[in-house]
Each structure stands twice: as C-alpha cells, then as structure tokens.
Amino acid sequence: xxxxxxxxxxxxxxxxxxxxxxxxxxxxxxxxxxxxxxxxxxxxxxxxxxxxxxxxxxxxxxxxxxxxxxxxxxxxxxxxxxxxxxxxxxxxxxxxxxxxxxxxxxxxxxxxxxx
Amino acid sequence: xxxxxxxxxxxxxxxxxxxxxxxxxxxxxxxxxxxxxxxxxxxxxxxxxxxxxxxxxxxxxxxxxxxxxxxxxxxxxxxxxxxxxxxxxxxxxxxxxxxxxxxxxxxxxxxxxxx
Numbered sequence: 001x002x003x004x005x006x007x008x009x010x011x012x013x014x015x016x017x018x019x020x021x022x023x024x025x026x027x028x029x030x031x032x033x034x035x036x037x038x039x040x041x042x043x044x045x046x047x048x049x050x051x052x053x054x055x056x057x058x059x060x061x062x063x064x065x066x067x068x069x070x071x072x073x074x075x076x077x078x079x080x081x082x083x084x085x086x087x088x089x090x091x092x093x094x095x096x097x098x099x100x101x102x103x104x105x106x107x108x109x110x111x112x113x114x115x
Numbered sequence: 116x117x118x119x120x121x122x123x124x125x126x127x128x129x130x131x132x133x134x135x136x137x138x139x140x141x142x143x144x145x146x147x148x149x150x151x152x153x154x155x156x157x158x159x160x161x162x163x164x165x166x167x168x169x170x171x172x173x174x175x176x177x178x179x180x181x182x183x184x185x186x187x188x189x190x191x192x193x194x195x196x197x198x199x200x201x202x203x204x205x206x207x208x209x210x211x212x213x214x215x216x217x218x219x220x221x222x223x224x225x226x227x228x229x230x
Contacts, residue, residue, distance in 0.1 A: 004158060033217060043159075043205060045217035056217065091159065103149060104218060106159035 002026045004107035006092050012113045013082055021077045021110045023092030032075045033093040033104060034067065036060070043091065049075065082114045117142045119208050121221035128196045129229050136191040136224045138206030145211045148189040149218065150180055153203040162204075165189060176200070196228045 005024045013019050025032050034046040048055040049067055066078045075094075079086055089111050093104040118141045128134045140146055147166055151159040163174025170182040180191045191204060203225050207218040 006158075009156070035217070035220075040222075042222040043207075043220035045219070048217055058217075093159075103161040103164055105161065106151070108156060108158040 004092055004094055004105050006090075006107035006110050008110060009108065010111045010113070012115065015084055015114055016081050019079050019082055019112060021079075021090050021092075021112070023075045023077070023107055024073050025075055025092065025094030026096070026105055027073070029094035029096045029105070031055075031095045031097075031104075032067075032069070033095075034077045035091045035093065035106075036088040037091070037109075038085075038088045046077070046090075079112075082112075084114050087112055087114045117146075117208050117210055117219040119206050119219055119221035121204075121206055121224045123224050124222075125225045125227065127227045127229060130198055131195050134193050134196040134200070134226065134228070136204050136206075136226060138189045138191065138221060139187050140189060140206070140208040141187065142208055142210045146189075147209045147211055148180075148182060149207040149209075150174065150178070150189075150191050151205045151207065151220075153205065153223075155202075159205060162191070196226075198228045198230050201226055201228045 007022045032049040035043050037043045045058050047057040047061045064080045068076050089109045091109045092107040095102050095104045120139045149164045150162040152162050153159050162178050163172050165172045165182045173179045178193050180189050182189050203223045205223045206221045
C-alpha cells in the first residue's frame with residue numbers, strides 16, 4: 001500500500017538555524033499539506049499546496065516558513081530561522097482529490113527539537 | 116470556525132471490553148467527520164469517516180463511529196478491545212462546503228488496552 005514518507009524522523013537544531021523537512025507524498029496525489037503538533041497539544045494546520053502554489057496557510061505559517069515541490073516527488077517545509085517554540089512534530093499529508101469528503105494520508109512525522 | 120473537542124486525554128479499558136473514545140465538533144454548516152489513529156513511530160492512519168447517510172459508520176480494524184447531529188458528536192467505538200488497539204486517536208472535522216481546506220483536529224485521546 002502506498003505511503004507518505006518523511007525524513008528525517010528526528011531533527012535537532014540550534015535556535016536561529018535553518019531546517020528543511022522533507023516529505024514524499026503518494027505518487028498520484030495532487031494536494032499536499034503540512035501540519036504540526038506541539039507536545040500535548042492539537043494537530044494544527046500549517047499550509048496546503050496545489051499546482052505548485054500555496055492554496056491556504058494558517059497564521060502560524062509566517063515569513064519564516066516556506067514550502068516547495070522541487071521535483072516531481074518531494075515536498076519540503078523550510079523554517080529559515082528556528083525558534084524554541086518551533087519544537088514540534090511536523091506531519092506531511094497528501095490527498096488525491098479536491099472534494100472535502102476525501103481523507104488525507106499522513107506521513108509518520110518529523111520530530112523537530114530546537115535548542 | 117470549525118473545532119473539535121476530545122474531552123479525554125486518556126482512556127483505559129480491559130482487553131475484551133467495549134471501548135468508546137469521545138469526540139464532539141462544531142461547524143457552521145454540515146460536517147464531514149474523520150477518525151485517525153497513530154501508532155508509535157507511525158503517521159496518522161485513516162480509520163473511518165462520516166459523509167452522509169447511515170449515522171453508524173464502520174471502518175478499519177473493527178472500529179465504528181456514530182454520528183449524532185443533535186449532540187454534535189462522533190464517538191469512536193469498538194465492541195471488544197484488543198491490546199493492539201492501544202494508540203493515539205484523533206477526531207477531525209471539515210465543513211462540507213469548505214472544499215479541500217485543511218482538517219481541524221482534536222488534541223487526541225490515548226487509548227490503553229490492558230491485558
């Protein structure tokens with residue numbers, strides 16, 4: 001069964017450093033998402049991406065964040081200058097259709113720790 | 116605005132007993148409702164969804180959920196719990212007119228099934 005994959009599984013970085021989190025969505029999917037979960041809190045939406053542009057973003061997704069689909073398979077989330085409060089589990093998701101009744105398929109997550 | 120509440124952080128149940136994981140939601144229109152499960156070191160896995168029709172929805176691994184519009188609830192149930200059901204469970208909602216906008220998640224309920 002096809003799966004969304006994410007690398008690395010755990011990233012430790014110093015405050016102020018740039019990080020890139022990588023995702024490989026399911027191959028025939030067209031809609032891509034990043035979510036995050038701070039420890040003990042809700043899973044929160046960051047950004048959605050379709051047709052090589054951002055469809056929607058939350059207020060969390062400020063100028064420090066960017067997304068890119070550099071080739072036909074990868075989908076990346078970049079944080080330019082990490083803050084302590086960026087420490088969280090980051091989930092990538094993809095879906096194949098636009099309709100709101102379609103489920104999204106999630107990767108295993110990248111745990112980001114900012115020191 | 117859409118929101119989901121999972122009132123229990125932790126649910127403990129003995130193996131073989133029925134289990135219930137609670138979820139209530141708030142949307143301005145009609146909801147699409149989803150349950151996801153997360154096993155250790157794995158991504159969020161789709162379990163089941165309510166779109167329309169029968170209020171009792173059956174999903175993977177013997178789970179089912181009942182949509183109750185008057186109580187705005189979508190509780191997850193299983194008649195006989197297994198130790199392997201121990202995991203983190205997330206309820207999510209979308210308004211049916213929202214297109215492919217992001218899912219709104221609850222904070223998750225940790226289910227522990229004791230042998």
